[in-house]
Structures are given as C-alpha cells and as structure tokens.
Amino acid sequence: MVKLYDKGVYLVNGRDIIEDTNDAAAAIYQKTGLKDVDKDTAKKATMAYEILKNHNTSGNMENLKLKFDKLISHDITYVGILLTARASGLEKFPIPYVLTNCHNSLCAVGGTINEDDHMFGLSCAKKYGGVYVPAHQAVIHQYAREMMAECGSMILGSDSHTRYGALGTMAVGEGGPELVKQLLERTYDIPMPKVIAVYLTGSVRKGVGPQDIALAIIKAVFKNGYVNNKVMEFVGDGIKNLSMDYRIGIDVMTTETTCLSSIWETDEAVKEYYEIHNRPSAYKKLQPGQVAYYDGMVYVDLSEIKPMISMPFHPSNAYTIEEFNANLYDILDEVEKNALISLDNNKIKYTLKDKVRNGKFFVDQGTIAGCAGGSFENICDAADILENKYIGSGEFSLSIYPASQPIFMELVKNGAIGKLIASGATIRTAFCGPCFGAGDTPANNGFSIRHTTRNFPNREGSKITQGQIASVALMDARSIAATAANQGYLTSAEDIDVNFGKPSYFFDSRIYENRVYDGTGKPEPEVEIKMGPNIVDWPKMSELTDDIILKVVSVIHDPVTTTDELIPSGETSSYRSNPLGLAEFTLSRKDPAYVGRAKEVQKAEKARINGEEMTDALPELKDIYKAIEAKFDIDKTKTQIGSTIYAVKPGDGSAREQAASCQKVLGGLANIAKEYATKRYRSNLINWGMLPFLYDGELPFENGDYIFIKGIKDAVLNKNSEIKAYVANKDMKEFTLRLGDLTDDEREIIINGCLINYYKNRK
Structure with a gap:
C-alpha cells in the first residue's frame, strides 16, 4: 500500500526510481547516458528547490529568507x-x-x-x-x-x-x-528544507476517495517523523489518474504529516482547472528535472488503497474499514488504551464498545465539510450513493457543507443537493466549524464520522472538564455516504453498488464579483478602522533581562501535545480578538489549574515592573531568592520572573499563534520540551518572545519547582549552544538546557520581548 525508502533516491526522467547506493551512478548512466551525476546538482532539480530559489532573498540557498x-x-x-x-x-x-x-x-x-x-x-x-x-x-x-x-x-x-x-x-x-x-x-x-518524493502509481479503486489515500500516507509517516518539517513533492505516473478534486483532497491533508509544505507535478488537468476558473495565465508546467535527488520517498500504489477510518484521537490512527469491522473489539481496546493517555482524566469513562450492535458498529453522526470534505466531486459522489435512499429517523444525522458558494450553486444546478436533501441530509453554507468544534457538536458519548481535517481530543466541541466526551473518526465522503445509506452502521463505499455520474464542474465567477471586496493595490488611508468592544490590543511586554526565574506551572507527559490542548478551539473562537479574555482558556482542557498558577507568578513580575516588593506579591519567592543569592550575585529588581510549561512534544496541529501568545499574556517566558512537534509552534514561541528550550532526559524538576538561569540574555546574544540552569528550591540542582538553532533576527526578537517590541525598537 505505502512503502517508505530507507535512503535517498534519484528520480530519473520523472518515473524511474534509483536508490542512493554505490551503484546509483551506473544505473543513472544506463537510463540517461549522463556520467558522474552530482548529488548536489540533482537536489537542485526538484520542483521545490526551483520555487524556493525564486523566492529566496538571502543569496544563500542553505539559509533561506523567503518573500x-x-x-x-x-x-x-x-x-x-x-x-x-x-x-x-x-x-x-x-x-x-x-x-x-x-x-x-x-x-x-x-x-x-x-x-x-x-x-x-x-x-x-x-x-x-x-x-x-x-x-x-x-x-x-x-x-x-x-x-x-x-x-x-x-x-x-x-x-x-x-x-x-x-x-x-x-x-x-x-x-x-x-x-x-x-x-x-x-x-x-528557514534553513533549506529537505525534500521527500511522494511517488504515486496505479489507479484508485471504485469507492476509494482522496481522504482514504491521505490517511494511508499519514499513517505511514506521522509517528516516525519521516516528513517532519520537510517538503512533500508529489510525482509519479499515478498522478494523471487522479482528478483535481482528488489531488486537492490528498494535498490538504499533508498538514497532518507535519511536513512544511507540498508541491505536485502539473499537467493538463491543472491547466483545465485554471481555465474553468477563468485564470488560464496561472498555469505553467511543473516537473522535476531529468535527474532529481530526494532525501527519501513515500511510494504509494493507489490500486492497493482501500476505504479507511481514522479512529480517535489522531489522523494517523488509521485502519481499513474492512480491517476495523473484522476486528472490532481488538481495535476498540486499542482506542480505549490510547484514550487513557490522550484524555488524561480518570473521571470520565471512555468506551466505544457500546456502539457495537448485533456485531456491527453504529455511529451517531456524519459530516462532510470544509477544505478537505466540501469539494464538488466528494459531494456529487456522496449524492450518487444516497440517491433513492434515506438516512433514517433515528439518532444518526448527516450534514454537508459545500466549500464555497460557487460549488454550492453548481450542486444545486446539477441536482446533487436535491438527492441529498431527499435522503434526509441537511445542507449548510461554507463554514469550517465542524473541523474545530463550532458546528455539529455530537451529543455526550456520541461518535461522529467526518470528512474534515482532524480528530484530536475534544476538537468536535465536547468539554471533558464539564464531564462531556464525544469523539471523531475521519473517513472519506463516499464511505460516510455509504454509512448514511445504512442508517448509521459503518459501511465501506466499496460495499455499495453505485454508478458515479462524475458531472462536469462549471464555475460561476459572478458570485464573487458581486460580493467580495477587492481593494488589492488600492489602499484608502482615510478609512477609519472599526473596533468592536471585544477587540483589544496586545498588553505591553517586557524585554528579556540578564537573568530570569521561571516557575514550572504545568508538566505534560503525553507523547504529543496539540495546539488544541494548549488553547482550545471551538468555544474560544469568539475571543481570538481579545488577548486577555482568550488567555483565560489556556490549557483549560489539559490542565485547568494552569491559568491560576501562571497568574500567581505574574503578580510577582508585575510588582517588579512597578517597583514594588516581589515577595509581598508571591511570598514563596523569599526562599527562592535566598537559595539563588547563596550561589550568585543578582539584582532582584532586574531579574524577570515568569512561568514555564514542560511538554514532551508540544505544538502539533493548528498554526494558531495564540497557543503561544496566551502563555505570554499570562506571564510565560519559556517552554521546555524534548522536541517541538512543528516548526510553526516553535516560531510562535519565538515571535512572542518566549525561550524555546530543549531538554532530553529524565526531568530534574517537577511541577511547582523554580528554575533560575544566570546570564540568559548573554547566552542568547552569544549563541551559546548550552545554557546552565538551576532548580532553586532543590539545593540549586544544576542541569543543562539547549535553545537549538536561532537566526540573528529570532535572537533579537527574544531579547526585545516579542515581535511588536522588535519592530518598535528598530524604528
């Protein structure tokens, strides 16, 4: 189904795969007649390299400065x-x-x-x-x-x-x-990212959709970090067998692999897409050079992909529906074991075994929505499956969100919407809510199958802190429709007899022309910005001092911590414009005591800034200062006091900056992690002036401990690779932190306290 290459590979003439071995040069010569192919030159023959080169302003392709x-x-x-x-x-x-x-x-x-x-x-x-x-x-x-x-x-x-x-x-x-x-x-x-080829071959089976292909790839590469922070470059003879909606549906899910970006070969199908959307000049042919080198390869035989289901609580937790139905209780046992880690709450009993009815698995809800599910072809195929069928009048429900008004209009014109409504499905407008818990939240203990992007804990909108639990499995629109046709009993689209009509798509540009405001290149400086009462400016943030004291206010031992757990989606979305209001939700699903602990520490820092006595605001600091002063000379009035969290691998998932900024608003000065799940979360920490520390080994501290770091400002300025730290309340126990690679600008941002300060100080 999906094979990962252990070594780098050469792709010759866009189709022939040659592994990076001692015999590679001879094999390339046999295919091309080229002698002494240089690996560095072959790396420059990827599509990704060419695009990055054209957008790089640094003059150095090892360290990119992209516009x-x-x-x-x-x-x-x-x-x-x-x-x-x-x-x-x-x-x-x-x-x-x-x-x-x-x-x-x-x-x-x-x-x-x-x-x-x-x-x-x-x-x-x-x-x-x-x-x-x-x-x-x-x-x-x-x-x-x-x-x-x-x-x-x-x-x-x-x-x-x-x-x-x-x-x-x-x-x-x-x-x-x-x-x-x-x-x-x-x-x-960023440093020049590595590039991984995704070689697609063969043709998809009837009933298999883009989500099935995406989940198979995610399952193969997520846990081993095969493409982490790399570019996925899609090549191979199978691309021509995929429609544009299939390609787009696979591509959008590459985010769940933790890759940096993606790029595909382009062909006549892409050209036609741009022509349909009245933008023919946007097309040009993209393909690798004659001999291109990749740092690895994901080989996908599309003909072997079967309909998939990704069980809670991550897209990589995927099985074929056939395998799932044949091994219900074994797989459900595994899901429940994972739940003990992901939910970290013994007050709620999590089980899905009560969904098994007469040997079949029953689901409560189906949703096809958003940037992954709401495409024209997905919904047309779902409509064909549900034609002259009905979803029943029981617990099961089905909702469908076309991804845009032009798609919606064409679905109305070709009759797909009529088929779906007649089956009992409800049709909504373009909305991302089901992806992050702001729409179609299931009932308590409900189980939802969704063609959306993620199925993280509580992302569907339940609140474990209030005794609620529901969960999501990711599936393709076709198998969701097949399940709906069976009135909620989990069914693979391969098990449904259907003729897919595959109607053509026609784009009506008037929808946007008549409604979208386009002022590109036409600013109107005299326009007054409309500020509602919930829109609040960022609070002032202090520059980094020579020394710092950190109190550990949360320790998370989960293998991965998502941005949803750092700052929840759904119920918080209305407060994204209010930094202070939003910060009240920080870690609310994972560690509800975090906000109170962080605020206690912040009182001391506010006292320091105001020239007041810090120990009056936080009496436990008396013993901490005593321990520090026994070893070092410090100026307490010029030593920042802040909070930090430890997590094994924080930052998987959403790009939302608030996962970091909310900590900073509450006085957070650092994160400590074994590694960071994504480049974007680490960037968010840096841009909000927080120190992205790394520590690998048995923790020398625990929740509630104080960490003192002498000379942190100098360490950042001098690019020290290792930084000594001390657990102040444990006899100044010494350990070593790392900051990892930082650009000169990133170091300045941290020293200035945040990106806003950085720009203000450069004026």
Whole structure:
C-alpha cells in the first residue's frame, strides 16, 4: 500500500526510481547516458528547490529568507495579525492579502463580537488595500484554490492547512507573526528544507476517495517523523489518474504529516482547472528535472488503497474499514488504551464498545465539510450513493457543507443537493466549524464520522472538564455516504453498488464579483478602522533581562501535545480578538489549574515592573531568592520572573499563534520540551518572545519547582549552544538546557520581548 525508502533516491526522467547506493551512478548512466551525476546538482532539480530559489532573498540557498507572493487569513487569526502589524508600523499591504470569514461566521456566541471582527476586517481591507471575503462565501482554502493559486508561486497563510501544492503553489501555514513580517516587508527565515518524493502509481479503486489515500500516507509517516518539517513533492505516473478534486483532497491533508509544505507535478488537468476558473495565465508546467535527488520517498500504489477510518484521537490512527469491522473489539481496546493517555482524566469513562450492535458498529453522526470534505466531486459522489435512499429517523444525522458558494450553486444546478436533501441530509453554507468544534457538536458519548481535517481530543466541541466526551473518526465522503445509506452502521463505499455520474464542474465567477471586496493595490488611508468592544490590543511586554526565574506551572507527559490542548478551539473562537479574555482558556482542557498558577507568578513580575516588593506579591519567592543569592550575585529588581510549561512534544496541529501568545499574556517566558512537534509552534514561541528550550532526559524538576538561569540574555546574544540552569528550591540542582538553532533576527526578537517590541525598537 505505502512503502517508505530507507535512503535517498534519484528520480530519473520523472518515473524511474534509483536508490542512493554505490551503484546509483551506473544505473543513472544506463537510463540517461549522463556520467558522474552530482548529488548536489540533482537536489537542485526538484520542483521545490526551483520555487524556493525564486523566492529566496538571502543569496544563500542553505539559509533561506523567503518573500511570499500572497497572504491569506481567516476571521479568528486576521484580527490579531492586523493589530500586531498596526502596532509595528503597517501603512499598506505590500502584497495581495485576503481576509476570509469562515470560522466565526455563525455569530452564535458572545453577542455582537463575531460580526464586529468581520467589520474590523472589512475596514482594514479598505484602509490597507486587501481582499475581504464575506461570511458563508467560501472556506479559506477553497477561495485560495479558486482565486489565488498560481503555478510556481508561494502563499503564506495563518491556518495550518494552507496547502495548494496540487495546483502548483507551494503554500505554508504559519502563526500570525510570520504574516506580520511579510506585511512589514520582512522575510520568512528557514534553513533549506529537505525534500521527500511522494511517488504515486496505479489507479484508485471504485469507492476509494482522496481522504482514504491521505490517511494511508499519514499513517505511514506521522509517528516516525519521516516528513517532519520537510517538503512533500508529489510525482509519479499515478498522478494523471487522479482528478483535481482528488489531488486537492490528498494535498490538504499533508498538514497532518507535519511536513512544511507540498508541491505536485502539473499537467493538463491543472491547466483545465485554471481555465474553468477563468485564470488560464496561472498555469505553467511543473516537473522535476531529468535527474532529481530526494532525501527519501513515500511510494504509494493507489490500486492497493482501500476505504479507511481514522479512529480517535489522531489522523494517523488509521485502519481499513474492512480491517476495523473484522476486528472490532481488538481495535476498540486499542482506542480505549490510547484514550487513557490522550484524555488524561480518570473521571470520565471512555468506551466505544457500546456502539457495537448485533456485531456491527453504529455511529451517531456524519459530516462532510470544509477544505478537505466540501469539494464538488466528494459531494456529487456522496449524492450518487444516497440517491433513492434515506438516512433514517433515528439518532444518526448527516450534514454537508459545500466549500464555497460557487460549488454550492453548481450542486444545486446539477441536482446533487436535491438527492441529498431527499435522503434526509441537511445542507449548510461554507463554514469550517465542524473541523474545530463550532458546528455539529455530537451529543455526550456520541461518535461522529467526518470528512474534515482532524480528530484530536475534544476538537468536535465536547468539554471533558464539564464531564462531556464525544469523539471523531475521519473517513472519506463516499464511505460516510455509504454509512448514511445504512442508517448509521459503518459501511465501506466499496460495499455499495453505485454508478458515479462524475458531472462536469462549471464555475460561476459572478458570485464573487458581486460580493467580495477587492481593494488589492488600492489602499484608502482615510478609512477609519472599526473596533468592536471585544477587540483589544496586545498588553505591553517586557524585554528579556540578564537573568530570569521561571516557575514550572504545568508538566505534560503525553507523547504529543496539540495546539488544541494548549488553547482550545471551538468555544474560544469568539475571543481570538481579545488577548486577555482568550488567555483565560489556556490549557483549560489539559490542565485547568494552569491559568491560576501562571497568574500567581505574574503578580510577582508585575510588582517588579512597578517597583514594588516581589515577595509581598508571591511570598514563596523569599526562599527562592535566598537559595539563588547563596550561589550568585543578582539584582532582584532586574531579574524577570515568569512561568514555564514542560511538554514532551508540544505544538502539533493548528498554526494558531495564540497557543503561544496566551502563555505570554499570562506571564510565560519559556517552554521546555524534548522536541517541538512543528516548526510553526516553535516560531510562535519565538515571535512572542518566549525561550524555546530543549531538554532530553529524565526531568530534574517537577511541577511547582523554580528554575533560575544566570546570564540568559548573554547566552542568547552569544549563541551559546548550552545554557546552565538551576532548580532553586532543590539545593540549586544544576542541569543543562539547549535553545537549538536561532537566526540573528529570532535572537533579537527574544531579547526585545516579542515581535511588536522588535519592530518598535528598530524604528
């Protein structure tokens, strides 16, 4: 099904695979007649290298300084980005910047505050010269596909699923501060990433959809980190056998592999896509050079992929539906064991075995939605499966969200919507809510099958701290429809007799022309920004002092900690424009005591800043100072006091900057981790002035301990690879922390205390 190569590979003539062995040169010569092929030259023959070279401003391909062509954000990220940019001196958008409204578009929580954010976005698009896509028009990534992608270009988005590789665009999902840098005409700085080939061959079986292919790949590469922070480059003779919606559906899920970005070969199907969307000039042929070298290869035989189900609580926890149904209790046992780790709450008994009825597995809900599920072909195929069938009048429900109004209109015209409504399904407008817990939240103990992007703990909207638990499995739209046709009993689309009509798609550009505001390149400086009462500027943040004291306020031993666990999605989305209000939810699903502990420490730092006695604010500091002063001379008034958390591998999942900024707002100065799950979370820490420490080994500290670091400012400035730290309340026990690689700009940002301060101090 999916094979991973242990070594690097050469791809010759776009099709022949030659492993990087002593015999590679001879094999290449036999295929091409080329002698003495140089590996470094072959690395430059990848599509990724060429695109990165064309966007690099550093003059050094080992250390990239990238400028993107376009930016895109949605309504729970653009407010914070624009507030930061405004505070840092923004005058106009230097490149096209699209503001979409697909996360808070229900306006169901918090009074007027969701729509206030939208009016803020529209006024900023007018003032600075941007594009504003009103609510219900399109989910962020569908709009980007339809209206922004271009072959050979690069797009930076403030959503982790910013992936348009199937359309020839290298796209990256990052935290908001990285978009701020682009708005201020700075660069995105990274070492040259490794490139992994994803070789597709064969043709998909009937009933298999793009989500099935994606889940099979994710299962193979996530846990071993095979593509972590690398570029996935899709090649092979199987690409021509995939429709554009299939390619796009696979590509958007590459985020769940933890790769940095993706790029695909382009062909006549891509050309036709751009022609359908009235943008023929956006197309150009992309393919690797005659001999291209890759740092690894994921080999996928599409003909062997079967319908899949990804069980809670990660997309990589995948099985074929056939395997799952044949081994129900064994797999459910494994899921329950994983739940003990993921949920970390003994008060709630988690089981799915009560879903087994007469030897079959029953699900409560199906959802096809968002940037992964809401495509034209997914919904047409689901409609064909459900034609003249009905979903029943019991617990099972089915909801479908077309990814954009143009898709919705065409589904109405070709009759697919009529088939679905007749079956009992409900049709909604373009909305990302089911992906992050703001729509279609199941009942307590409910089980939902979804063609969306993620199935992390509580991401569907339940709140374990309030005694609720529900869970999500990821599946393809076709098998969801097959399950719906069986009124909730889990069914593979391969087991359904259906003829897929595969109707052609026609794009109606009038929908956007009549509703989307496009002020690209036409800023109106006189426009007044509309600020609702929930839109609050970032609080002031202090610069890094010579020495620091950190109190450990949360220790998380889970193998991976997601950004959802650091700052929940769903119920918090209405407060993304209010740093202080949002911070109250930090770690609320994982460690509800965190906020109170962090605030206690913050009282001491506020006292220090105000010239007050720190030990009055936090009496336990008396003994900590005594222990430190027995070993070092310090100026207490010039020694920052803050909190830190430890997590084994934090930051998987969403790009949301608030996973870091909320900690900083509460006085967090650092994270300590064995490793960081994604580059984007580590970048978020740095951009908010937090120290991204690394520590590998048995922990010398525990929750509640105080850590003293002497000379931290000098260590950052002098690029020290190792930094001595001391557990102050444990006889100054010494241990060593690392900061990992930091660019010169990143070091300055940390020393300045955050990105906003960095820009203010450079004026």
